[in-house]
Amino acid sequence: MSDPILATHSLSRSFGALKATDNVSIDLRAGEIHAIIGPNGAGKSTLIQQISGVLAPDQGRIELLGEDITRLSTVTRARAGLGRTFQISALAMEDTVFENAMLGALGARGNPWSFWRAAKRDTALSETALAALEQVGLAEARDMRTADLSHGQRRQLEVAVALTLAPRAFLMDEPMAGLGASGSKQMTGFLDGLRAEAPILLVEHDMDAVFALADRISVLVYGQIIATGTVDDIRKDAAVRAAYLGEDL
């Protein structure tokens, strides 16, 4: 087995007496979708925030491509190849869809210090941005104001911005949230193809999507990983059934 792209080692983080992340060690291997599931408040978002660098862990280590990134800023981690999407869309709402994608392209270039030439005349930037919009099916909406997009389109744009970065690993916090059945299905199909570009650490509530997509699933309960395995392992695991999935599965 090759080295993991992304790994956490004994990661812990408390909020007061609450252990939101408790000794979490997971890894993400090339080509896979590793889903993190768990009930509300289990600590999924807290885990994503530590990996992306928004929140500092109390203990433990995070490695990307074998490098220790635990102490790096969000900005440096993004440059090192982490592509993140937010649970609640974080987009420039006053800007157009295209401009949001352009921001990602600019981030990929790593140099925003260009003061004179119009951004939209910069063909390298626009091509990166447009390719990402096309990939998620938003090319038609490129000139719409982001605030006017439907919820589902915003979720797509979140993913498109991450795509422009051509990251080494994706971190996605509930990309299906609020998408509805057909939107979910569409996004599922899309993420299925995406794993070939870079592996995805996927936090997701939608169980149909998780069971359809995941190569491996880790179950997080009260900040602890109680099980990691394939879809079949997890379906069978008694502890998981008791803690999370319910007996009707």
Add this chain to the structure above:
Amino acid sequence: MIAERPLAVLVLTALLAVPLWALAVDEPFTITLATRAAILALAAVGLNIALGMGGLVSLGHAVFFGIGGYAMGILAYHAQTYTPLEIFGLSIEGTKSMPVIWLVATLVSALAAWGIGLLSLRTSGVYFIMITLAFGQMFYYFAISWSAYGGEDGLSIYVRNGFPGVNTLVPIQFFALCFALLCAALFLNARLQAAPFGLALNAARQVPARVETVGLNPVRLKLVAFVVSGAITGLAGALFADLNRFVSPTMFSWQLSGELIVLIVIGGVGRLMGPVIGACLFVTLEHWLGGITEFWHVFLGVILLLIVLFARGGLVGLLTGKEGPHV
């Protein structure tokens, strides 16, 4: 409704036409008023880069206006008294040359903006406003106590500084210089806004977390905006001092910082012509209403209130029918 570009042409043509008309009918004071409007507009164009694009509510932009003013005052003072300026063990000649003064005013303001920005940008929201205000007050009281350059009384410069090929003592010629600099600053502003830098800054104002996630540093973007902003406002300060042939600590006053914000809000925050329209309105009201009543600021307040309540995009927003950025 009118598109943004024709509006810019219209407003600038009007600002150019008024002093030309005044010249024709021999009303030199109106030329001075137009010059004052152009200079205040330039100062506000500077502030608008920080405020409108970067979302930085700086209540201390008079610092840069004052620095520009004192750069002019000090250099011209040493030239007119034939005394060298002793600083850092160097002995520098004063100068009456506008291009040199402008360069110094711009560079020193940029340097000050970098230092102030570096400290202030560790905070945001109300704290940012308070820190910039505090810096403004520090400079204000420093200028008052700086007796070498007139202290509270300020510095008078006997003859307006010179510009190659221009007779700056002729009001319309000095106006032309100020107007040209205003146009240049507006052009720069438009370029910045459309450039990749403007795109990133615009996003940094709205969603700094997103900007970080794509690997760009929002604070650094805002710092650069603050430096460019301070430099332009500093240049305006040098012109303002030359217009009055006088500098005093009031150029550092927080009231001036506040007035700059007010005229931008009235004109349209983050809109290219917002500061220009705001400054023209401000100077017009100041002159006409100020002649009728000492309390003309009350009317300004009413206008501000109406704009904030009913027209968030300011006058540019009303004229173009587009709301514009939120700060």
